[in-house]
Amino acid sequence: MFERALGWLTPKKPPAKSPTEVYPPIPMKLAFQTYLGLGWYGIEEGDDGTRVWSRNIAEIRIAPDVTRVVLSFTSHYYQWTGSPQTIEFSKDGIHDFTLQVTTERTVVTVNCKGNHLISIRTGTAKPSQFRRSSDCRALGICLDQLVVEPLRVPALSEQKESWLLYGESNPTGMPNTLQLEITSACNLKCTMCTNHAVTNPNLVSLGGHMNGSLWDKIRPILRDVEVLFLLGDGEVFAHPHFLSYVEEADSLGVQTVFSTNGQLLNAERIERIAALQHLFRMTLSIDSPDPEIYRRIRGTSLAPVMQALREMGRRSPLADRICVNAVVMKKTLPSLQQFPQQLAEMGLKNLVLRGLLNYDFTLDEECPEYNDDDLRMLRNIKEDCTALGVQLSLMPPIPGELVEVSRDERHQDLKYEAPQPWSELTGPQTKQCFDPWLRAVITRDGSVHPCEAFGLPSGPLGNLTTENFDQIWNGERFTRLRQDLLQGRQLGCANCVRRQTGPHPLQHFAARIVREKCWSSEKEISLTVRNTGAFTWTQEVQLYLGTSGQRDRTDSVYYHPQWISRNRVCTFTEEKVAPGEQATFRCPISKGEPQRPERFQLVFDGRLWLPSTQFQLPFATQ
Numbered sequence: 001m002f003e004r005a006l007g008w009l010t011p012k013k014p015p016a017k018s019p020t021e022v023y024p025p026i027p028m029k030l031a032f033q034t035y036l037g038l039g040w041y042g043i044e045e046g047d048d049g050t051r052v053w054s055r056n057i058a059e060i061r062i063a064p065d066v067t068r069v070v071l072s073f074t075s076h077y078y079q080w081t082g083s084p085q086t087i088e089f090s091k092d093g094i095h096d097f098t099l100q101v102t103t104e105r106t107v108v109t110v111n112c113k114g115n116h117l118i119s120i121r122t123g124t125a126k127p128s129q130f131r132r133s134s135d136c137r138a139l140g141i142c143l144d145q146l147v148v149e150p151l152r153v154p155a156l157s158e159q160k161e162s163w164l165l166y167g168e169s170n171p172t173g174m175p176n177t178l179q180l181e182i183t184s185a186c187n188l189k190c191t192m193c194t195n196h197a198v199t200n201p202n203l204v205s206l207g208g209h210m211n212g213s214l215w216d217k218i219r220p221i222l223r224d225v226e227v228l229f230l231l232g233d234g235e236v237f238a239h240p241h242f243l244s245y246v247e248e249a250d251s252l253g254v255q256t257v258f259s260t261n262g263q264l265l266n267a268e269r270i271e272r273i274a275a276l277q278h279l280f281r282m283t284l285s286i287d288s289p290d291p292e293i294y295r296r297i298r299g300t301s302l303a304p305v306m307q308a309l310r311e312m313g314r315r316s317p318l319a320d321r322i323c324v325n326a327v328v329m330k331k332t333l334p335s336l337q338q339f340p341q342q343l344a345e346m347g348l349k350n351l352v353l354r355g356l357l358n359y360d361f362t363l364d365e366e367c368p369e370y371n372d373d374d375l376r377m378l379r380n381i382k383e384d385c386t387a388l389g390v391q392l393s394l395m396p397p398i399p400g401e402l403v404e405v406s407r408d409e410r411h412q413d414l415k416y417e418a419p420q421p422w423s424e425l426t427g428p429q430t431k432q433c434f435d436p437w438l439r440a441v442i443t444r445d446g447s448v449h450p451c452e453a454f455g456l457p458s459g460p461l462g463n464l465t466t467e468n469f470d471q472i473w474n475g476e477r478f479t480r481l482r483q484d485l486l487q488g489r490q491l492g493c494a495n496c497v498r499r500q501t502g503p504h505p506l507q508h509f510a511a512r513i514v515r516e517k518c519w520s521s522e523k524e525i526s527l528t529v530r531n532t533g534a535f536t537w538t539q540e541v542q543l544y545l546g547t548s549g550q551r552d553r554t555d556s557v558y559y560h561p562q563w564i565s566r567n568r569v570c571t572f573t574e575e576k577v578a579p580g581e582q583a584t585f586r587c588p589i590s591k592g593e594p595q596r597p598e599r600f601q602l603v604f605d606g607r608l609w610l611p612s613t614q615f616q617l618p619f620a621t622q
């Protein structure tokens with residue numbers, strides 16, 4: 001939550017030149033930027049390499065759930081003469097603060113309206129911190145310490161209440177996706193499965209289930225979650241309560257995604273699955289449609305799984321939610337060419353071919369070489385799928401030129417959200433991980449991780465058996481991880497394919513709902529949002545209020561013909577919204593009576609759903 005508490009020290013253009021100073025001509029290129037403590041400054045260098053500008057107008061925004069305070073620190077450009085730098089404070093919104101300025105340091109202590117005591121000390125940079133003598137002309141504000149002292153962490157139930165009361169985005173910015181490993185037990189022992197191949201030769205007997213008391217702790221989190229993934233090693237249907245957990249989530253409007261080997265499906269279970277309202281994706285792992293090859297891999301008969309598939313293919317809309325997943329191996333690839341036709345005949349529409357992962361190098365024999373023959377077979381499958389209306393995803397490590405990820409698979413696998421086309425806005429090569437803002441992974445022992453890369457040197461970021469989820473999600477370790485990712489610091493996840501290149505988009509694009517300025521009537525809603533990123537919003541950036549809960553849903557009871565579309569409500573009314581400024585989203589709504597509150601969220605179209613901007617209608621009346 002650090003980045004939410006602190007906001008950004010936002011670079012702006014140098015102040016208008018004063019009559020007594022002569023500034024070098026534009027254009028200039030950015031020479032370097034650096035972080036000092038928690039603040040940062042930038043220096044622009046003229047073409048001759050000697051003239052240096054600083055950009056030191058900084059704004060520190062403090063998130064509404066911490067406090068209502070907005071502080072502005074302004075540092076004027078000046079030539080180094082040994083006199084102290086001028087610092088101005090805009091007192092907008094400050095509830096109660098003390099200010100102490102010395103030539104060395106400025107200390108501001110702010111007592112917030114919220115539940116936190118925040119003290120911020122700023123120090124001016126010393127000439128010794130600059131790289132050349134000419135650099136000392138440009139001095140910046142740099143925060144050297146920020147102390148956030150939570151006086152009391154509000155209980156989840158209170159946070160929930162204030163969310164409803166004010167129509168605020170969820171104040172804790174809870175994850176919108178939760179991934180649970182509810183078991184590691186399995187009824188099969190497939191030859192390629194990394195679970196038992198690497199770590200547990202006796203997996204079948206060693207497997208364990210998440211226990212009921214842990215589920216009791218997870219249940220309240222689900223109210224805030226959009227998608228629940230029940231994935232991990234093991235077989236979900238081996239857990240005695242798996243389906244009732246899914247049904248509970250479903251009754252709360254949470255979309256569910258899970259993967260099964262299908263061996264434990266029966267008529268009663270299919271019936272219950274078909275009754276789910278919010279099933280997003282159920283994947284059946286069938287590595288080959290050839291019964292003999294299947295048996296060699298999974299050690300059992302293919303027949304019951306095919307029967308279940310046929311049964312589900314007959315049921316609409318369930319059929320559209322079913323996906324067949326096959327691992328591409330030397331022994332499976334030729335037979336996979338039968339899948340498009342077979343699936344189409346059964347009324348099924350989704351096929352995923354996933355390259356074989358060979359973590360422990362015991363599967364060398366099974367890894368396809370992806371020679372011309374192999375590639376030809378994959379292309380055949382692709383063509384047949386297109387012709388038969390089957391949506392195909394080809395996932396790594398299938399060779400890059402063939403990799404293709406369908407929209408639904410992207411939704412499932414958030415890592416594909418990262419390499420979005422940011423470059424024209426944030427500079428080249430931006431590719432970053434969003435997981436710590438969007439998702440949490442909870443393993444069956446209650447450990448909470450930011451993603452499936454469990455190997456962070458920090459270990460799990462908390463454990464539900466000893467802490468509440470909101471304490472973990474908003475706690476120091478999660479906060480530090482987010483801050484590290486934003487600032488591009490080396491982490492344990494440095495080798496992750498989702499690791500950053502270029503600036504993090506969330507430094508550029510960030511927003512917070514200004515809750516006391518949000519209101520709704522029967523005919524209209526008005527939402528005020530502060531731009532907390534470093535990027536000025538213009539009408540070209542396509543920032544919209546979108547339907548969420550289930551993102552992009554088109555069934556809003558509030559839909560009004562003046563909306564942009566069924567899933568895009570409106571954009572902001574201002575022409576431009578600079579960092580720190582507020583934007584207003586105002587639009588008519590139809591008088592709706594939803595069965596349950598409907599969710600909305602800000603979205604940069606085609607790029608990013610902004611974390612912590614979700615809210616729901618109706619706003620409860622105060």
Ligand SMILES: C[S@@+](CC[C@H](N)C(=O)[O-])C[C@H]1O[C@@H](n2cnc3c(N)ncnc32)[C@H](O)[C@@H]1O
Binds near residue numbers: 192193195236260326
């Ligand atoms: C570990 S399983 C757990 C869920 C369930 N038991 C199943 O078989 O679907 C999740 C998925 O990983 C796939 N899988 C197992 N070993 C793999 C490997 N070495 N490479 C790629 N995928 C693998 C399985 O086929 C399955 O689709």
Ligand code: SF4
Binds near residue numbers: 187194195233234285
């Ligand atoms: S059924 Fe799934 S978890 Fe079990 S051994 Fe096979 S691939 Fe692994």
